Amino acid sequence: MSELHSKHKNFNFAEGELLLINKPYRWTSFDIVGKVRNAFKPLKLKVGHAGTLDPLATGLLIVCTGKMTKQIDTFQAEEKEYTGTFTLGGTTPSYDMETEIDETFDTAHLTEEILKAACAQFTGEIQQYPPAHSAIKVNGERLYEKARRGEEVELKARTVTIKEFELTRIELPEVDFKVVCSKGTYIRSLAFDYGKAVNSGAYLSKLRRTRSGNFKVEDAWEVMELVNFIRKPLPNPPREGGLSEQEGLNILEEPDPARVYRENADPLVYEPLKGNSRSNRHEPTEAENVLWQLLRRDATGFKIRRQHVIDNYIADFVCLQKGLVIEVDGGYHQHTKEADADRTEMLNHWGFKVIRFTNEEVIQKPQSVFETIRQEIQALPDRQSKVLPPGEDLGGASL
Structure with missing residues (x-):
């Protein structure tokens, strides 16, 4: 691993680092x-990436901080290596799995010989049309914005170089591949063009960037591994006179559990649920409103939150300190037993105990319900936060 990005070097993020x-x-x-930039708060550091990866792709992303951002263009220009999967027999408007299949094709004629021979057509310098669903700007607007509105998109061919293109697995309708290519190559377009070359159709169903220049994905940080490293406490007490700006980068305050979840959550899931939770707070059911009047203002001796997002769900009520989720079943929150079991399993995974009451119990015996909750909270030890990177285990968010 190069000293430039070694995990064991002494970092100076303000001066500039390649991550x-x-x-x-x-x-x-x-x-x-955004996740890396937020990790530096309250300090404001310049952070940028070198070479966009589509949301459905995984793998190596180069991120630069401070003065190193001036070298982003240099890193972007390096050749890239990808592995992934084409699915034959169909096409999609986006050339990947972002959109639904719009046309199907026969694959009965495809043999290993045909499939491997077609790779040669795409080796060397070629002309490639980018997907209509791409971030390329035309007259100041991204192409995907026009495509999503159903507007006609005029595409212009671009010259790219594919140094290597080989198939590593053939199990129709899927073929795995490895590609080494120049900056600006769209692997989605390669999938679409490859499908036509074998008299069928194809779309990109899996993509992973494994290398950019001399930098390899096996040397990369996991997102939350890096974020937690940036926020780690200083090994020694701060000197008299306070912290320097650089020392301040390494301070990790004891996190508020709600903030820890918010910063680790998958933004594609968290933000819509957050909006729903606000709506639920403004329009509670009768039973929820009755219970909230009893639980609010730390009536149990501990802070209770209502309509709080945890992973892919919204908990009716939760005590984060004690790890207790309180669910009121009925009304527009009514679930099947199977859905309730999945929900409880997820909450247990993150270290929460779940107790449930029916609407009738809350409305008819509110004080009895409150006393049960109070006793449960007081009997529980403080909860230990469980922090995992997004994408791991049950939904990849922590609280």
Whole structure:
């Protein structure tokens, strides 16, 4: 591993660092930059990435901080290596799994010989049309914005170089591949063009960037591994006179559990649920309102939150300190037993105990319900936060 990005070097983020990050599935490149930038708060540091990865792709993303951002263009220009999967027999408007299949094709004629021979057509310098669903700007607007509105998109061919293109697995309708290519190559377009070359159709169903220049994904940080490293406490007490700006980068305050979840959550899931939770607070059911009047203002001796997002769910009530979730079943929150079991399993995974009451119990015996909750909270030890990177285990968010 080069000293430039070694995990064991002494970092100076303000002066400038190059960071290798293993981008998770469904994260945008901007999500990664935002996560790293937020880790430095309250300090404001310049952070940028070198080479966009689509949300459905995973793998190596180069992120630069401070003065190193001036070298982003240099890193972007390096050749890239990818592995992934084409699915034959169909096409999609986006050339990947972001959109639904719009046309199907026969694959009965495809043999290993035909499939491997077609790779040669795409080796060397070629002309390639980018997907209509791409971030390329035309007259100041991204192409994907026009495509999503159903507007006609005029595409212009671009010259790219594919140094290597080989198939590593053939199990129709899927073929795995390895590609080494120049900056600006769209692997989605390669999938589409490859499908036509074998008299069928194809779309990109899996993509991972394994190398950019001399930088390899096996040397990369996991997102939360890096974030937690940036926030780690100083090994020694601060000197008299306070902290320097650089020392301040390494301070990790004892996190508020709600903030820890918010900063580790998958933004594609968390933000919509957060909006729903606000709506639920403004329009509670009768039973929820009755219970909230009893639980509010720390009536149990501990802070209770209502309509709080945890992973892919909204908990009716939760005591984060004690790890107790209180669910009121009925009304528009009514679930099937199977859904309730999945929900409880997820909450247990993150270290929460779940207790449930029916609408009738809350409305008819509110004081009895309150006393049960109070006793449960007081009997529980303080909960230990469980922090995992997005994408791991049950939904990849922590609280």
